[in-house]
Amino acid sequence: MDYDQHFQGTLAALRAEGRYRTFATLARIAGEFPAARYYDPATGAARRITVWCSNDYLGMGQHPAVIEATCRAVREDGAGAGGTRNIAGTNRHHIALETELASLHRKQAALLFSSGYMSNEATLSTLAKLLPGCVIFSDALNHASMIEGMRHAGCERRIFRHNDVAHLAELLAMTEPGRPKIIAFESVYSMDGDFAPIPAIVELAERHDALTYLDEVHAVGLYGPEGAGVAARDGVMDRITVVEGTLAKAFGVTGGYIASLSSLVDAVRSFAPGFIFSTSLPPGVAAGATASVRTLRASPELRERHQERAALVKSRLRAIRVPVMPSEAHIVPVMVGDAALCKRASDLLLERHAIYVQPINYPTVPRGTERLRITPTPFHDDAAVEGLVAAMGDVWGRLNLPRGAV
Ligand SMILES: Cc1ncc(COP(=O)(O)O)c(C=O)c1O
Secondary structure (H helix, E strand, C coil): CCHHHHHHHHHHHHHHCCCCCCCCCEEECCCCCCEEEEECCCCCCEEEEEECCCCCCCCHHHCHHHHHHHHHHHHHHCCCCCCECCCCCCCHHHHHHHHHHHHHCCCCEEEEECCHHHHHHHHHHHHHHHCCCCEEEEECCCCHHHHHHHHHHCCEEEEECCCCHHHHHHHHHCCCCCCCEEEEEECEECCCCEECCHHHHHHHHHHCCCEEEEECCCCCCCCCCCCCCHHHHCCCHHHCCEEEEECCCCCCCCCEEEEECHHHHHHHHHHCHHHHCCECCCHHHHHHHHHHHHHHHCCHHHHHHHHHHHHHHHHHHHHCCCCECCCCCCCEEEECCCHHHHHHHHHHHHHHHCEECCEECCCCCCCCCCEEEECCCCCCCHHHHHHHHHHHHHHHHHHCCCCCCC
């Protein structure tokens, strides 16, 4: 077989659909968030741009306290952890971070993973294997990492329509009462910016004796009085069995975690291959993340400014009939509906306006719903917002893109 030709052909098909992924090479400029340098792929020349699609939602990746804690831990403990958690890789900074995360979510224990993806994959697959006869009820729009975890679990899976509590109730009612059940869902769906009806799902779970598994990846640091997430904001965090989160978005670093009952966390620690067989997070990352969590627990003003900026961007774009989708959260998805046009819009924003917004294509979103996903932060000032609005107006006009209602 001509392997080279085979892979070239696969990529050609992707290109023909307009959804071949190109990565923008950036240098982030610590202290000047959300500015960055962009390296032109043809010439290698760098120019200054404004990033409008980062998941470092609050700029914590460049917060002085986070940088200082990271550098200090690297100087004191070195660059790497030195092993898996079981073999010389459990560092004091991991323990401090797990203690902080358990406290943030008011749970008995927390457990770190190398990413949010891994925490979902490892935890869901392991929990379901440890519960004989388990059925998982999964929201139709759950993230790929949860879907992979459920697939590896090999148990029965029932998909409920996105955020549809009545459908979930129907599926639960059809299930034998004695079987172990997990309801897996997210608090903020990051491509649409909508919230799950968490209190209603918790009610149902309690009625049917189901365990709740809530992915708060796009909510930790951002919602609730201390940034513990939407379940905390909605007053139901104590009724969620497992909270899963990332350190890579609002906390600005990297890594993932779960927080839950000690017994459940200990079982995942003891049985999950994705936890057991992977080198633990570098101590500097763990120390930086702890500083970030502590800082954000005490920074409601950053969360308020974040929400205010997101609301401003939505209303300013809607005023010029750029079709902002009905997002309730801090994410501003703008519908384009075509993969090639979405890429073209993103290219024009970068070339003509020094604004970087990555196109979002299938399989991240369904075909025909390709979009730009804008993420305002507290550090996008009024001038940056007006610059974005003018640039989007220009690009929408040039490409004659679909308009929204005012
Ligand atoms: C809902 C959701 N869960 C989990 C993840 C994975 O988190 P991480 O980026 O830390 O691997 C993501 C990543 O974008 C996500 O959107």
